Amino acid sequence: MSAPTTDRMTRLLALVPYLEARPGGVRLADAARDFGISEGQLQKDLELLWVCGLPGHGPGDLVDLSFEGDRVRVTDTAGLARPLRLATDEAVALVVALRALLDLPGLAETDAVSRALVKVSAAAGEPVDLAGAVSVSIDAREQVLAVVRRALETGRALHLHYYVPSRDERTERTVHPMRLLLVEGHWYLEAWCRRVEGTRLFRLDRIDDLTVLDEAAAPPEQARPRDLDDGLYQPGEDQPLVRLRLDRSARWVADYYPVEQSVPVEDPPGGLVVDVRTADPGWARRLVASLGGAAQVEDPPELAEEIAAAARAALARYTA
Amino acid sequence: MSAKRAERLVNLVFALLGTRQFVTAERIRVTVPGYEPADGTERADEAFKRMFERDKSDLRELGVPLETGRTSMFDPDEGYRIARSAYELPEITLTGDEAAAVGLALRLWQSAQLGGAAQGALVKLRAAGVDVDAALPLQPRLDAGEPAFDACYTAARDRRLLTFTYTRPDEDAGARRRVQPWGVVSWHGRWYLVGHDLDRGATRVFRLSRVTGTPRASGPPGAFTPPPDVDLAAVVARQVGRPEHVVVLTARPGTAVGLRRRATALGTDAAGDDRLEIRTTEPWALADEVAAHGPDVLVESPPELRAAVVERLTRLAGTR
Numbered sequence: 001m002s003a004p005t006t007d008r009m010t011r012l013l014a015l016v017p018y019l020e021a022r023p024g025g026v027r028l029a030d031a032a033r034d035f036g037i038s039e040g041q042l043q044k045d046l047e048l049l050w051v052c053g054l055p056g057h058g059p060g061d062l063v064d065l066s067f068e069g070d071r072v073r074v075t076d077t078a079g080l081a082r083p084l085r086l087a088t089d090e091a092v093a094l095v096v097a098l099r100a101l102l103d104l105p106g107l108a109e110t111d112a113v114s115r116a117l118v119k120v121s122a123a124a125g126e127p128v129d130l131a132g133a134v135s136v137s138i139d140a141r142e143q144v145l146a147v148v149r150r151a152l153e154t155g156r157a158l159h160l161h162y163y164v165p166s167r168d169e170r171t172e173r174t175v176h177p178m179r180l181l182l183v184e185g186h187w188y189l190e191a192w193c194r195r196v197e198g199t200r201l202f203r204l205d206r207i208d209d210l211t212v213l214d215e216a217a218a219p220p221e222q223a224r225p226r227d228l229d230d231g232l233y234q235p236g237e238d239q240p241l242v243r244l245r246l247d248r249s250a251r252w253v254a255d256y257y258p259v260e261q262s263v264p265v266e267d268p269p270g271g272l273v274v275d276v277r278t279a280d281p282g283w284a285r286r287l288v289a290s291l292g293g294a295a296q297v298e299d300p301p302e303l304a305e306e307i308a309a310a311a312r313a314a315l316a317r318y319t320a
Numbered sequence: 321m322s323a324k325r326a327e328r329l330v331n332l333v334f335a336l337l338g339t340r341q342f343v344t345a346e347r348i349r350v351t352v353p354g355y356e357p358a359d360g361t362e363r364a365d366e367a368f369k370r371m372f373e374r375d376k377s378d379l380r381e382l383g384v385p386l387e388t389g390r391t392s393m394f395d396p397d398e399g400y401r402i403a404r405s406a407y408e409l410p411e412i413t414l415t416g417d418e419a420a421a422v423g424l425a426l427r428l429w430q431s432a433q434l435g436g437a438a439q440g441a442l443v444k445l446r447a448a449g450v451d452v453d454a455a456l457p458l459q460p461r462l463d464a465g466e467p468a469f470d471a472c473y474t475a476a477r478d479r480r481l482l483t484f485t486y487t488r489p490d491e492d493a494g495a496r497r498r499v500q501p502w503g504v505v506s507w508h509g510r511w512y513l514v515g516h517d518l519d520r521g522a523t524r525v526f527r528l529s530r531v532t533g534t535p536r537a538s539g540p541p542g543a544f545t546p547p548p549d550v551d552l553a554a555v556v557a558r559q560v561g562r563p564e565h566v567v568v569l570t571a572r573p574g575t576a577v578g579l580r581r582r583a584t585a586l587g588t589d590a591a592g593d594d595r596l597e598i599r600t601t602e603p604w605a606l607a608d609e610v611a612a613h614g615p616d617v618l619v620e621s622p623p624e625l626r627a628a629v630v631e632r633l634t635r636l637a638g639t640r
Contacts, residue, residue: 005378006382006436007439010443014443014447021449048327084383086440089437090444091441093434093438094426098422113421120422123409134505138508290609293632310615315634
């Protein structure tokens, strides 16, 4: 079966038990949200179920639903009162994720996670034994995680010091938290930063001296969460270009940062010439210097000279 | 999926759940709406048979425990039924904080590899009456877009031999690997496959992003047994992680903000520079970082790291 087919069958078999578990009825909009579908799709699903039931399809054999205003409830389940057991992959997804949470005490109450894990494992049955096929180790136990979570829960602004690696400096800011994200193994706080009047991502392991303020968090209307599907680095088109010649060992730069152009070259063997856009010449200088000679700056030449001069000055200190 | 087919499958579940006796295919054909009725022609019988075979396989794929057995002691015909105890998700009651933990855990898979399975689990738990709420704006998510994940996970789950092409970063061409896959691990934001490499006769760790093409599973399921109680994350940590080194740096006052954040201050040296102690499991990455600071930061000890930085600076100072 295709994935959409599986999704729909899973949902159709779950809908009647879902309503049965809520004898007072459910608002159609809430049910649609719970199943992650539109109200129109929910209507279609309910209409389909309404003509289903036990063979014979006589009175008392069919699913019976009752609609009252914007609410729906089930008056006859035709024997389908409980959801289907968790499929192997569903049990694995659930158990592996809960185990990962156990390692992140700042994010969820460890005690609650342990209890949930016991109950879910019992309900899932044997497939839990297969959960060994996947393991998730996030290992980002930032102490600030618990503080950020508390600010989000209570809707408070935060005061913090933030380390900016591209300029190697510490900045002081008051921010209005919007959401907490885990992207590519790092935790980020997305917040409205009052200092720059914009939405910014703050990597949690670069935050120091974090305090929750009494001031309520109030990100302005124009504060929008960023779409991160295209990656964390989204340079503007008006930013200047830096052209780098990468050794084979530095080719990862092209995977890690968005490069505009990437041309394989023979010199050095297996090398790559890439164009990177950045508004911050300090970032490019640090990147190239940290590659320790595995990348050459082709353009602009002043940047190449600046890096070489700094290295010569450092060598002079070592030999002094 | 057509509404007709969905309706037929749902009705089949109702019919087989609602019986204790095994029901023959012929009986199902007559009582469950939507099947090609018998009209005495072979064509109609063939059409029904194909349809019913496909429906059985669809139900099994959904995880519906379809049983087969003799319809009665005196009747040689095979029949079908669904045992309610095997079908139904056992009772599960979660407290508010446990349900919140489950909701948060399942968000790990959002738009990631087991996203569909996590959504299925969520739907079933909600149908069991658990209100899995997602109130806090927390978005932990695992790195999506790892094309080799599905094949590796499925082979590890089913314990089948896996063959794939693996390209190490310092190689241009990939090499064929034959592995008994024990499991896939997300470790520090990156996905790895852990298993027993048949050609090298040893445990190996593979970065999924370095697998080229689609890995191919072969042979029967259950072909091997991973070592009992193997901790996949620990295997990856051992292979990828390294021992800790103690490094002493000297930094000009007011510089090296980032290095100071993770350093212990050891006072000042004769030249008035600050002495900093840093513990690291990645000495070469630290050498890169120190070299990028130019004359502001020098390595005092150990000598190997000092030499590594001088080597980098020499390359950076090169006349290019």
